[in-house]
Amino acid sequence: MRARGVPASPNRPTNTAMHMRVEKGDIAAGFAAADVVIEREFTTSQFHQGYIEPQNATALWNRDGEITVWTSTQGAFSVRDQVAVLLDVGVGHVKVVPMEIGGGFGGKINVYLEPVAALLSKRTGRPVKMWMSRADVLRATGPTSSTYNRVKVGAKRDGTITAVQAHFAYAAGAYPGSSVGAGVQCAVGPYEIENLQLDGFDVVTNTPKTAAYRAPGAPASEFAVEATLDEIAEAIDMDKMDFRLKNAIAEGGRNASGQPQPKIGAAEVMQAIKNHPHYTSEIQGEDVGRGVAMGFWFNGGMESSSSATVYQDGTVGLILGSTDIGGTRASLAMQLAETLGLTLEDIKPHVVDTDSVGYTAVTGGSRTTFAGGWVAYDLGEEIKRQLVQRAARIWSVPVDDVRYEEGGVSGPPAEDGAPRRYSFQEIAGNLQRSGGLIAVSATSRRNTQGAAYAGHIVDVHVDRETGKVSILRYTAIQDVGTAIHPAYVEGQIQGGAVQGIGMALNEEYFYDADGHLLNASFLDYRIPVANDVPMIDTVLVEVPNPGHPYGVRGVGEAPIVPPQPAIRNAIADAIGVRMYHTPMSPSRILDEILPKE
Amino acid sequence: MATVHIPAHWRTHTDGRSTVEVAGRSLGAVIEALGAAYPGLRAVLIDDGALRGEVAVAIDSVITENDPLEPVDERSEIFLVPAIAGG
Structure with missing residues (x-):
């Protein structure tokens, strides 16, 4: 196999299908400037998406x-x-x-x-x-990669991270194409690091082909980085959030690839954690501990299309190319309603087939509310423009004298001085007598989505006899841009957190020596159930995205990132045992506890 | 001229340069000029006349759709990064 990215073609067989490197600054000088250097190794198992209905x-x-x-x-x-x-x-x-x-x-x-x-x-x-x-x-159908990751971090005693060096190896399965590229680029997402060198390896293995899973690649790499940062903070005796805040990336800062950042909410999320009563409260009980961790995901933009028709009863049909996952219809209809000054009930959203609407990319990548929202906004603006024209025609006045405002059109006073005004419903009722109903369509391909930052706080209890980790309290904080439908946003955050908890504590693929999967059922592949987790409290930090008319950022993927390191850091706080593998199942916890007792 | 940032693993194709100044008013023109100057880089970037699917291009802070007609400003910074798939 020829290895892409490796400087010279290998002269012996390799299962490394691709090597990539992200490099910035002077890594040797960065470590030389550090007062503390910590290097750790981490591994993660394979996790499945666990959606409801099978393919x-x-x-x-x-x-x-x-x-x-x-x-x-x-x-x-x-x-x-x-x-x-x-x-x-x-x-x-x-x-x-x-x-x-x-x-x-x-x-x-x-x-x-x-x-x-x-x-x-x-x-x-x-x-x-x-x-x-x-x-x-x-x-x-493709679980995540299993991964091997090595992270080395240098920092000064004042909390400045001077260097990060990391090696991320992701198992792709039988064919190349793991999510290691995203893993590398997300690894230090919440921070601006002056000197770094991040290597990623796409490794072909004798296991099923892997597939995308919510923030593909990010949970494993950020687990390794966030866990190591926790140890650095302890080594320099600094508050965990003060340490992170000192290194937070902000507007104008450069990410790992060197790209300048637009307005983002990393520091705002970190500050919200630091101020939260969960973070400032006392921890009580034996073998109880608290952990924190940050998470980052790029979010997506891509192409979306929709059409809309103004019906004569004043309702608006909204035709969507996006399949509805987690409230797509409602969140996009709300943005059209907002643009037109109408209520959600006035908009009738429908998801249709590929012959009935323009090209629309997948509902995924935390892109749909952003991209579909842009389309809804464009549709609304076009409907407003046409309604203004129609009103001007009916009233026989110049178009420039007509305004769309407060869910209707207003024009100059009539000759008798009476105000000219149609509500949306009134002008809609006149459409068929003044040129026909209005139907518009729009496509958006904007990529000004901005990134998402999440931070989680978790309290755990560790049973020293069984190794079982119980989650006592969980708070998920995230910059969501603008929460269009807050309950759905909370649902996304809670769902992401629970899937991350599954990765942290329970979920795992087991193979026999011949590569056969041993736990191909939900009885043996154990995703968290309702009585495994407490209520996930959420805090919606709103740093509006300047690249969207309503400030929308994607929210769906970032919340799956922090649970693994946050729970790992909480276990360390509870019993003084640092885990370097997920899931941190009872047997693995016991493997660490028993030799010390 | 626009500044193209070269990922570390491809700098063997640019004589070790981490940035390259390239003329061109569109993304397609920039990539074409970059490939002409560094044929090894062209091989890893372009397949069948188009940017490979596993390559993403950002102009300043915005990831593009790899549209060759995307306008490029003389002061633009262009970043070649691995394409990312969402979940």
Whole structure:
């Protein structure tokens, strides 16, 4: 295998498919300037997304050559494009109808069954439905990478981080393409580091092909960095959040790749943690400890499309290309309503098939409320422009004399002095008599999404006899830009935190010596259940994104990042045992405790 | 001229340079000029006439859609980074 990125082609076989390096400043000078240097090694297991319904697809390949696919997916257009390539047909001959989806978390982007069902339909002349069992899902749809990571951090006694050097090796499975690139770029996301050298290795292994999972690549690399930073803070006897605040990246700062940052909320989140009653309260009880950690994710922009029609009763149909995950319809309808000065109930959102709306990228990458919101805003502005024109026509006045304001149009006074005003409902009722209903469409491809920063505080109790870690209190704080639908934003943060807790404490792929998965069921692959976690308290820090008309940032992925290091740091605080592997299952905790007792 | 930041693992293709000054008023023109000056870099960046899918390009603080028509300012900083997939 030829290794891309390695300076010279290797002269012996290697399972390193790709090597990348992010470098900044002078790493040797950085460590020379440090008062304290700590180097640690970490490993993480493979975790699965654990979405509700297994993969499924129904396909009909008509004799006229047109293919229709009904499937549970994060992205109907992504499915369309993949099916078209795999079956060697034009995208115009494939229609994908997205069904309601019970979460995807990155696992419902790749196609598995769709092209097979289509081919079987062609052979049989009938519609064909296929679905996976849960065991199929766990064996064949791609968990995260398992990882080996080594991190070395240097810092001055005043808390300044002088250097970070790291080696991240991610198992890709049977084919190249792990998420190590994102892992490397996210590793020190919350901080501005003057001198760093981060190496990433995409390693091919005899295990299933890995796939994206919520903030792909970030939880493992940031676990290693945040855990090491915790030890640095203790070594220089500095408050954990003061230490992080001293190194926080801010507007104008340069990230690991050297890119200047727009307005971001890393420091605001850190300050919110420091001020929170959970952080400032006393810890009580034996073998109880508290941990904190930060998390970072880039967020996505990409392409979204929608159309809208003003109906004669004053409601507005909003046609979406984004499948609804976590409240997409509501959050996008709210942004159109805001632009038009209407209520959410006035907007009727619909998710449609790929023949019925313009191209829209997947619901993923924490992009949908941002990108779809931009489209909703553009639609609203165009509707307002056309309503102003229509009112001017009805009133026989210049367009420039008509304004859209407070959910309606206003014009100059009539000849008798009476004010000219139509509410949205009134002008909508006049549309068919003044030129027809208004239908508009828009596409956005903006990438001014800004990044997301999350910080979690957790209290745990460790049972020294069983090794079980119980979560006593959990607070998740995050810069969400503007919370369009606060309850859905809280739900995203809570869901991300619980998935991260699963990675931290329970979830793990077990293989036998021949590479067979031993725990291909939810009985043995143990995701957290309701009685494993307390209420996840949330704090929404709002640092509006200047790159969005309503200040939106993505929120879905960042909250899965902090749980592993926060819980690891809490366990260390509780019993003085530092863990270097996740999950920190009872048996692994006992492996550390027993030799010391 | 725009400044292109070269990732450390590709600097073998640019004689060790971490930044390269490149003329061009669009992303496509910049990448073309960069590839002409450094053929080894062209091989890792471009496949079948287009930027490889695993490469992302940021102009200043904004990741682009790798659109060759994306305008580039003379003072722009261009960053070549691994493409990131969300979940």
